[in-house]
Amino acid sequence: MQIPEKGLPKEQVLGTLQSFKSHDMDWKAGKVWCYVYNPGEDPAEVTKEAYLSFLTENGLDPTVFPSMLKLETDVVRMLATLLHGDENVVGHLTTGGTESIMLAVKTARDRARVLHPEITRPEMVLPKTAHAAFHKAAHYLGVKPVVADINPATFKVEAEAMRAAITENTILLVASAPSYSQGVIDPIAEIGALAQEKDLLFHVDSCVGGIHLSFMRKLGYNVPDFDFTVPGVTSISADLHKYGYAAKGASCVMYRDKDIRKYQIFACTDTTAYTLINPTVTSSKSGGPMAGAWAILNYLGEEGFMNIVETVQAATQKLIAGISAIPELEVLGQPAMCMFSFKSNAINVYQLADAMAKRGWYIQGQFSTPLTPRNLHISVNYGTTHQVDALLKDWRECVELVKGM
Numbered sequence: 166m167q168i169p170e171k172g173l174p175k176e177q178v179l180g181t182l183q184s185f186k187s188h189d190m191d192w193k194a195g196k197v198w199c200y201v202y203n204p205g206e207d208p209a210e211v212t213k214e215a216y217l218s219f220l221t222e223n224g225l226d227p228t229v230f231p232s233m234l235k236l237e238t239d240v241v242r243m244l245a246t247l248l249h250g251d252e253n254v255v256g257h258l259t260t261g262g263t264e265s266i267m268l269a270v271k272t273a274r275d276r277a278r279v280l281h282p283e284i285t286r287p288e289m290v291l292p293k294t295a296h297a298a299f300h301k302a303a304h305y306l307g308v309k310p311v312v313a314d315i316n317p318a319t320f321k322v323e324a325e326a327m328r329a330a331i332t333e334n335t336i337l338l339v340a341s342a343p344s345y346s347q348g349v350i351d352p353i354a355e356i357g358a359l360a361q362e363k364d365l366l367f368h369v370d371s372c373v374g375g376i377h378l379s380f381m382r383k384l385g386y387n388v389p390d391f392d393f394t395v396p397g398v399t400s401i402s403a404d405l406h407k408y409g410y411a412a413k414g415a416s417c418v419m420y421r422d423k424d425i426r427k428y429q430i431f432a433c434t435d436t437t438a439y440t441l442i443n444p445t446v447t448s449s450k451s452g453g454p455m456a457g458a459w460a461i462l463n464y465l466g467e468e469g470f471m472n473i474v475e476t477v478q479a480a481t482q483k484l485i486a487g488i489s490a491i492p493e494l495e496v497l498g499q500p501a502m503c504m505f506s507f508k509s510n511a512i513n514v515y516q517l518a519d520a521m522a523k524r525g526w527y528i529q530g531q532f533s534t535p536l537t538p539r540n541l542h543i544s545v546n547y548g549t550t551h552q553v554d555a556l557l558k559d560w561r562e563c564v565e566l567v568k569g570m
């Protein structure tokens with residue numbers, strides 16, 4: 166394949182692009198139970214317009230585009246407030262959870278290089294359920310991941326398991342609020358206390374939970390403290406492009422203060438071109454995702470988010486009750502929000518996922534490990550809530566099908 170010699174007509178270009186999607190699964194119908202977070206047509210349209218209106222602006226240089234700095238500071242401040250940060254909390258917008266996590270690990274590594282030069286082989290302690298992004302960060306940044314086992318009954322790590330994994334090379338503790346796989350929240354307060362006792366940085370991965378859990382709390386749900394209210398928490402990642410319902414390419418990493426954050430920033434003048442000062446991994450940075458995020462927060466407002474969260478939680482409870490009524494299936498642990506997983510002792514759940522896929526549903530299979538059985542994952546989002554009854558009906562039928570296999 167090569168670039169066409171002469172340009173093609175616009176209709177052909179755009180039509181062909183659309184045709185590429187013909188084999189994609191139907192997220193618009195609410196049949197994909199992960200990956201996509203759909204706030205409904207009207208808010209999605211606002212995000213889209215906002216995104217397109219900043220498609221070309223470049224966050225690389227806020228002296229040329231002060232608008233980008235304004236967008237970033239506004240969104241970071243809104244999230245910092247939501248997560249109970251005080252005026253010292255600072256942060257940046259990134260392209261996603263992985264970049265936010267990568268930066269939190271880089272910050273810890275570079276801080277340790279200055280404050281603890283005796284540590285030549287830095288380590289971070291993370292639960293088995295921590296997202297793979299931490300392993301990626303470890304791999305990229307030369308930090309050793311030391312994995313603490315979880316309690317196989319609760320799927321949470323215990324602070325004592327984290328303590329046992331700490332060595333003189335530890336620079337960072339990590340926990341999730343919640344973990345993706347089972348949707349449970351690690352004991353953040355206890356790990357925060359441990360971080361303080363050992364004088365370590367502590368990152369809370371709230372990529373999926375940061376926004377949704379905060380609104381659950383405002384609605385009066387019983388949510389344990391997981392944010393800057395917890396002493397010892399030094400940084401938090403919260404994704405806008407998940408339960409913030411923003412367009413993809415938007416996450417936020419926040420630090421308790423500037424003294425920690427300063428290790429995140431990279432600057433370079435040792436070239437022939439322009440002064441490069443990059444707080445995040447990317448250098449050129451589209452304004453689209455930032456404008457999209459700014460727009461959805463302002464368009465939905467607290468009220469809009471709370472309506473979404475209530476609808477999503479009601480759907481989640483109905484699904485969990487529906488699954489629990491199927492004797493062959495069992496929900497794992499006590500999910501904190503709208504993400505959960507389930508296993509079966511009677512059937513192969515991977516076959517169940519395949520049978521459901523034949524009916525157009527995407528239900529994600531998760532690893533069987535010494536600490537977790539074969540299981541399937543569900544993330545409920547606003548755009549799937551109307552499909553709960555249809556999903557349960559097909560589920561019941563597919564369990565019967567698979568039983569006969």
Ligand SMILES: Cc1ncc(COP(=O)(O)O)c(C=O)c1O
Binds near residue numbers: 266372
């Ligand atoms: C808990 C958690 N952290 C981090 C990530 C990584 O986020 P992203 O896919 O935006 O890089 C995910 C993704 O699902 C996640 O669930």
